Amino acid sequence: NLVAQDLGHYGRDLGRTGPGLSNLLEALLRETSVPWFRLLYVYSAGLGDRLVRLMASEPRIVPYIDIPIQHAADAVLERMRRPERRETIRATVGRLRDAVPDMAIRTTAIVGFPGETDEDFQVLCDFATEMQFERLGVFTYSEQEGTRATALPDDVPEDVKRARQDELLELQRAISHDRLGRFLDRDVEVLVDRLAEPDEDGVTHVGRVVWQADDVDGVTYVRRGGWATPGTLLRARLVDNLDYDFTADALP
Incomplete structure (x- = not known):
């Protein structure tokens, strides 16, 4: 497993530019005999064309990736200060599945972020249904000392956060069952x-x-x-x- 908060940023701390993760993977494939390489976690902004082509062409990179989306309502993503928007996430998922049809995509979402409305939550549920992620982890928002989010207004009540988490997880359970069922008899x-x-x-x-x-x-x-x-x-x-x-x- 290759694990980082965002593998797409690999090499930037050393002042490197360009497709650092692709270079790393190519070196690992060339210099080792490890049979499986798994990528955890890569935000959609880090999934460039070169990396997608490498995943499609190299069988030792398993057809699995964890792309944390955090949310799907653009208003919530903006308050989270995430660079992605719903359309860019949709486009990234489409490119991956076009290149690697057997790709299993895992993601995570946060419900109850300050200011999340019922309409925002419904956007997230609709997006999960549309995207048909193989797996989706759902977390409730909790304050982290020193973060900008602690100063945001409109905190969501705890019981609402839990209800939204339960609803989204139940929705995803059926999606996961159907999506993973396509691998049967293999x-x-x-x-x-x-x-x-x-x-x-x-x-x-x-x-x-x-x-x-x-x-x-x-x-x-x-x-x-x-x-x-x-x-x-x-x-x-x-x-x-x-x-x-x-x-x-x-x-x-």
């Missing part, structure tokens, strides 16, 4: 995380496929996986999904 590699406790369903291993990041996403339960050990790749066929998790049968 033969895939599962990165084994651990051996499973014996159960009546025959599950022997728990791991992740390329469309699942560790900790934040679901897992893949593999049945009849033999003696594969943690850290190895196990061939299996995806046969079912329960919202965020897959069930798979090991292949001979």
Whole structure:
């Protein structure tokens, strides 16, 4: 995993200009034998054409990316001082999916930011429905000392924040189930995380496929996986999904 608050800013602290993340990835691909590279997190402004082409052409960069959108109502994004707007996010998601049709896109949103109206929240829900993100994490806004947001008026009541979080998560649950269902009946590699406790369903291993990041996403339960050990790749066929998790049968 390549992890940063915004990978798109890689190299700027050293005064570098240009596509620093693309250069880093090309060096890692050239100099290492790591089978999977996963990008966490890249804001839409950092997803230039060169990076998208690299993701489309290099199978070792897994078809998965975390693009934090924060919100979809332009008025809220402006108050958050985010450079993106709904249309730029929509365009970025479109470019990614055109280039990598199997791309799984994870994102996060914040509800209850000061001044967020019912109409703003509905824009966010409508956008989530339109974009069909594979996964969406939802956080409620909380004050952070020393940030500009603490001085903003129109704080949203805590019970409203929680209700909006629950509503958006429930909306996303159905979207995730449908989006991840398109991967069923495929033969895939599962990165084994651990051996499973014996159960009546025959599950022997728990791991992740390329469309699942560790900790934040679901897992893949593999049945009849033999003696594969943690850290190895196990061939299996995806046969079912329960919202965020897959069930798979090991292949001979």
